[in-house]
Amino acid sequence: MPPFSKILIANRGEIAIRIIRACKELGIKTVAVYSDADKNALHVQQADEAVHIGAASPKESYLNVEVLIRAALASQADAIHPGYGFLSENASFAAAVESANLTFIGPSADSIRAMGDKAESKLRMKEAGVPTIPGYEGLESMDDFKQAAKELGYPVLIKAAAGGGGKGMRVVEEEADLTEAILGSRREALHAFGDDRLLIEKYIPDAHHIEFQVFGDKHGNLIHLFERECSVQRRHQKIIEETPSPLLTPELRKQMGEAAVKAAQAVGYYNAGTIEFIFDPQLSTFYFLEMNTRLQVEHPVTELTTGLDLVQWQIRVAAGERFPYSQEQLTQRGHAIECRVYAEDPANGFLPSTGKLLQYIEPRGPGIRVDSGVRAGDEVTHFYDPLLAKLIVYGESRELVIRKAQAALRDFIVHGVVTNIDFMQAVLAHPDFVSGRVSTRWVENTFDWKPPSAPSFESLVAAALADFTIVNRQSKIENRNEHDPYSPWKTLNGFRN
Amino acid sequence: MKLNFNNHTLELTPIGKSYRVAVGEKTALVEILRAENGRLDLLIDGKRIIAYISFDNTKRWVTINGQTSILTKSSDTRKSGGSHVHTAGELTAPMPGQIRAVHVREGDAVSKGQTLLILEAMKMEIRIQSPMDGVVKSLAVKQGQTVEREQTLITVE
Numbered sequence: 127m128p129p130f131s132k133i134l135i136a137n138r139g140e141i142a143i144r145i146i147r148a149c150k151e152l153g154i155k156t157v158a159v160y161s162d163a164d165k166n167a168l169h170v171q172q173a174d175e176a177v178h179i180g181a182a183s184p185k186e187s188y189l190n191v192e193v194l195i196r197a198a199l200a201s202q203a204d205a206i207h208p209g210y211g212f213l214s215e216n217a218s219f220a221a222a223v224e225s226a227n228l229t230f231i232g233p234s235a236d237s238i239r240a241m242g243d244k245a246e247s248k249l250r251m252k253e254a255g256v257p258t259i260p261g262y263e264g265l266e267s268m269d270d271f272k273q274a275a276k277e278l279g280y281p282v283l284i285k286a287a288a289g290g291g292g293k294g295m296r297v298v299e300e301e302a303d304l305t306e307a308i309l310g311s312r313r314e315a316l317h318a319f320g321d322d323r324l325l326i327e328k329y330i331p332d333a334h335h336i337e338f339q340v341f342g343d344k345h346g347n348l349i350h351l352f353e354r355e356c357s358v359q360r361r362h363q364k365i366i367e368e369t370p371s372p373l374l375t376p377e378l379r380k381q382m383g384e385a386a387v388k389a390a391q392a393v394g395y396y397n398a399g400t401i402e403f404i405f406d407p408q409l410s411t412f413y414f415l416e417m418n419t420r421l422q423v424e425h426p427v428t429e430l431t432t433g434l435d436l437v438q439w440q441i442r443v444a445a446g447e448r449f450p451y452s453q454e455q456l457t458q459r460g461h462a463i464e465c466r467v468y469a470e471d472p473a474n475g476f477l478p479s480t481g482k483l484l485q486y487i488e489p490r491g492p493g494i495r496v497d498s499g500v501r502a503g504d505e506v507t508h509f510y511d512p513l514l515a516k517l518i519v520y521g522e523s524r525e526l527v528i529r530k531a532q533a534a535l536r537d538f539i540v541h542g543v544v545t546n547i548d549f550m551q552a553v554l555a556h557p558d559f560v561s562g563r564v565s566t567r568w569v570e571n572t573f574d575w576k577p578p579s580a581p582s583f584e585s586l587v588a589a590a591l592a593d594f595t596i597v598n599r600q601s602k603i604e605n606r607n608e609h610d611p612y613s614p615w616k617t618l619n620g621f622r623n
Numbered sequence: 624m625k626l627n628f629n630n631h632t633l634e635l636t637p638i639g640k641s642y643r644v645a646v647g648e649k650t651a652l653v654e655i656l657r658a659e660n661g662r663l664d665l666l667i668d669g670k671r672i673i674a675y676i677s678f679d680n681t682k683r684w685v686t687i688n689g690q691t692s693i694l695t696k697s698s699d700t701r702k703s704g705g706s707h708v709h710t711a712g713e714l715t716a717p718m719p720g721q722i723r724a725v726h727v728r729e730g731d732a733v734s735k736g737q738t739l740l741i742l743e744a745m746k747m748e749i750r751i752q753s754p755m756d757g758v759v760k761s762l763a764v765k766q767g768q769t770v771e772r773e774q775t776l777i778t779v780e
Contacts, residue, residue, distance in 0.1 A: 484677035484684060485661050536689030541661075541677035548690060581629055581692040585685040587644050587653055588663055588674035589694050590626045590633040592683065594642075594717075595658060 128153040129445030130205045130229070134198040135159070135173070137209030138188060139499030140515060141421070142169035145207050148437035157201045159194065161187035163507050168499055175201055182509045188212045191219050195226050205229035205444060207437075211511060214420040217242060231444040233397045233419050240393040241417040245287060247393075251414045254392035256385050259404060259413040261327030263287065271308055271326055272301065278328045284308060286315035287323035294318060297329050332565040334405040335359065336371050336412065338386035339428045341439065342396040343449040350383040351428050351436075352458050354400075355562075358553055360476055360569045365546065366553060367424040368463040369431050372524060372562030373407055382412055383453075389414060398425070398440050407565075423516070426497060427462035430520040461527045462520045465535060465550045467498075469512040472549035473577045478512040479544035481505070489537035493520045493530055506543045514540065528554055549575055624773070627697040628683065712760070712779040714751050716742060716770045725766050727777075731759045739777055740764070753779050 132155040135142045142158060146169065149156045158173030163182035170176045177197040180187035187193070189212055198206050206223050208214035214232065221235040232238075241247045248258050261283075262274045275282045275298065284307055286294035294315035296307040308324065316322040334357045342348035355371035356364045374382070386401035400422050402415040425436050434451075443449055470476045486502040498515030500506070506514070517534055521527040532554050535547055552575050558564050624635045634645040641654045656671070657664040665672045677684040683694040724741040727733060733753045740751040760778045764770060 481679075484679060485675055487675070538689070539675045539686050539691075541675065541684035541686070541691070542679065544693070545691075551689060578690075578692075581631070581685075581694055582687065582690065583646060583649055583651070584667060584672050584687050585674070585690075585692045585694065586628055586631055586633055586646055587651060587667055588665060588672065588676060588687060589628050589683040589685050589696070590635055590644060591642065591653060591655060591665065592663055592674075592676040592678075593626055593696065594624065594635055595655065595663075 129442050129447060130154050130203075132157060132174075132201065132203040133205045133207055133231070133441070134177075134194070134201060134203040135169070135207050135209065136188065136194050137207070137212055137214075138164055138167060138169055138510065140497045140513065141209040141211075141423075141499075143172055143499055144497050145209060145437055146172050148435060148441060151435075152438055152441060154441070157197070157203050159188070159197055161509070163505075163509050167504070168501055177201060182507065184212065184509065191216075191222050194219075195222055195228070198223075198228055199226060203228065205231055205441070207231040207441070208420065210420050210423055215242060215418070229444050231397070231440050232421075233395050233399060237393045237395050237399075238419045241419050244416060247416065248414070250392055251389055254388055256389045256392070256414045257412060259327045259330070259415075261325055263323075263325050265324070265326060268305055268308065271324075272304060274326050275301065275304055278326070281329040281331065283327045283329040284311045285325050285327070286311065286319060286321070287325050288315065288319035288321035294324070330404055330406045330413075332407055332563075332567075334371070334373060334407055334564075335364075335402065335415075335566050336374070336382070336405045337400050337402040337418075337422075338383055339422070339425070339436075340386050340390040340395065340399045340401060341436070341443075341449060342390065342399075343443040344396050344446055345448050347449050348387055348390055348395065349449070349451065349453045349456060350386045350401075351432050351434065351456060353379060353382065354422075354424055354427055356424060357564045357566050358559070358569065359566050360472075363476075364424065364466065365468075365569070366463065366465050366550060366559075367427055368461065368524070368527075369427045370458055370461065371405075373405065373410075375410075378410060378412075385412070385414070387453075389417060393417075395419075397443055398422075398436055407563075423466070423513070424464050426495060426516065426518040427464050430462040430495070430518060431458045431460055432456060433459070460520055460522055461524045462518060463527050463531050465517045465519075465531055465554075466513055466546075467515045467517060467538065467540065467550075468546045469506045469514050469540075469543040470546055471544040472546050472575060474544075476546075478508060479506070480508050481543045483540065484542035485539050486541075487537070487539040488515065489517065489534040491534065491537075493527075494518075494534050495520070514543075514545065528560065548577060628694040630697065712754065712757060713775055714739070714754070714777050714779070716774045716776055717749065720749070720770060722764050722766055722768045722770060722776070725762070725764070727759050727762070729759050729762050733757060733759060733779060739779075742770070742776070751776060755779065 134157040135145045146156045156173040158170045158176040159179045160170045161182045179193045213219040217235045217239040220230045223230040281299045284296045294311040298304050298307045312322040337354050339351040353371050354367050354369045356367040358366040389401045398421050400418040403412040404415050405412045469479045483504050488496045495518040519530040626633045636643045644653050651668045654666040663674045675686040681696045685692050720742045723743045727739050734756050737753045738750045742749045757779045760780045764776050
């Protein structure tokens with residue numbers, strides 16, 4: 127008996143397809159939802175049914191709670207999987223799903239709420255005995271801040287209590303700079319969030335982002351599935367993730383894993399979740415950063431090294447099944463790296479790139495997995511996340527897997543939108559990455575990547591010969607086999623070999 | 624033949640079934656081993672290169688060995704020496720080859736898209752089609768004739 131008979135997937139792109147696959151394997155029917163922009167999207171084609179939910183803008187479709195629940199009820203789905211992003215960490219959505227007598231495939235609304243508020247979650251973690259970054263909240267006067275900074279020890283980090291995204295954030299190296307930094311942060315925070323409350327924290331230079339996958343069922347079993355090192359980031363957006371982390375010793379892994387389980391237990395967690403830690407490589411200390419109460423983008427590296435299908439287990443425990451493995455039964459095997467292929471231009475401030483995919487060819491081979499949401503001919507629009515695909519490679523050792531990732535990226539062809547493939551190649555080849563020294567600020571502060579300024583001789587030759595082999599444009603050659611009457615390759619169809 | 628991409632002028636000269644390609648000081652002997660949708664297998668000075676190529680108006684997306692370049696083709700013909708401006712109905716050979724078939728005669732009424740001639744070049748059959756509705760004003764070639772690149776084949780008006 128499948129755990130559910132039909133699941134509605136309240137998402138799009140690669141993660142919707144990932145979930146549809148898991149459902150198919152479990153014998154569950156699937157309902158996709160789509161906006162105007164996604165009418166012909168891959169996730170719509172792969173589902174058993176599809177429901178139109180509104181205009182292209184996410185607010186009017188993928189973020190519309192009412193319409194999504196109505197779609198689930200109308201299609202007689204018995205559960206909703208939120209994927210990641212969109213409504214996945216929205217406690218009211220989870221509550222609304224349950225109120226409609228549907229199962230939310232994720233944690234309880236209470237767990238989401240408890241971890242959603244950054245100040246409250248930090249407090250709860252402190253109570254639960256999970257290490258948090260030393261710091262103070264609720265300070266007012268400049269003298270209080272000065273006193274706090276002295277106690278924490280410079281450098282310190284000033285940040286807005288209300289916000290994220292680096293707004294109002296400042297690193298202060300010495301007391302002489304503190305007053306100006308606080309005044310500046312206040313102005314920025316007020317401007318960005320209408321709230322000028324500030325936090326002061328110990329600043330950890332060269333910090334790494336190391337997170338732990340946790341997983342629990344509704345019967346109180348809660349374990350961790352080891353770490354993921356996610357320090358290759360640009361503006362808080364992860365680019366490359368891997369497991370195991372090159373920094374962790376078995377002892378540290380055990381400590382952090384136990385802290386992660388403790389953190390999740392503190393909010394009565396079940397289903398898949400991730401505890402993010404800031405890791406200080408100098409002192410080998412770690413601090414709770416936040417919890418993501420959903421499936422992560424980078425879950426496949428954990429799947430490959432533990433052998434578990436996390437999405438299938440999400441569905442099964444949501445239906446009430448017991449998670450059958452104890453912590454002792456779980457092991458890490460081999461190494462896995464994920465590279466996120468984004469439609470964005472690293473040479474141009476990582477601005478998203480939109481357009482039609484003129485060519486799209488994924489790499490294949492042993493140990494290569496591609497989770498993608500697009501195919502050739504698809505339009506990449508500005509409405510949604512620019513993630514095109516995730517390349518995940520798996521092998522025996524880190525060294526071999528880096529090489530496998532490089533080879534696979536060389537075979538990943540995307541034309542029509544600018545991608546970060548060349549950029550990721552440069553990261554993978556960098557000595558800092560190879561030696562595991564990449565911190566979360568490395569891309570911004572240390573890595574100085576520029577695309578080659580001049581095209582290679584070979585690329586010029588290839589372009590010239592491609593043009594040369596194509597008939598002059600004046601005589602628009604019609605071809606009955608080609609859907610695209612303007613495809614220049616149509617002239618090559620008469621090729622005899 | 625001269626082509627310009629990203630302000631690099633390339634000169635292509637057919638030599639037998641290969642081409643000599645010159646960019647500035649640099650030259651190479653290039654052979655097309657295989658051409659298929661979006662992909663050319665080339666032998667550049669004896670080295671095998673697989674190039675993925677997409678066309679997007681004047682833009683060319685080229686990926687070789689995982690490295691993607693976006694090249695812009697310049698229509699600037701000042702640098703392209705011997706070429707001259709053609710009238711809209713004057714159809715020229717896109718590359719050196721042999722006329723395989725002639726489907727029309729002078730004075731024939733033709734419609735836009737109609738195949739007028741078939742040129743065989745580099746193992747390919749290229750259909751030369753009418754760019755407009757009109758009449759064949761002059762036919763400059765016969766079946767079996769060898770033609771040079773840019774040679775006028777037929778004029779429609």
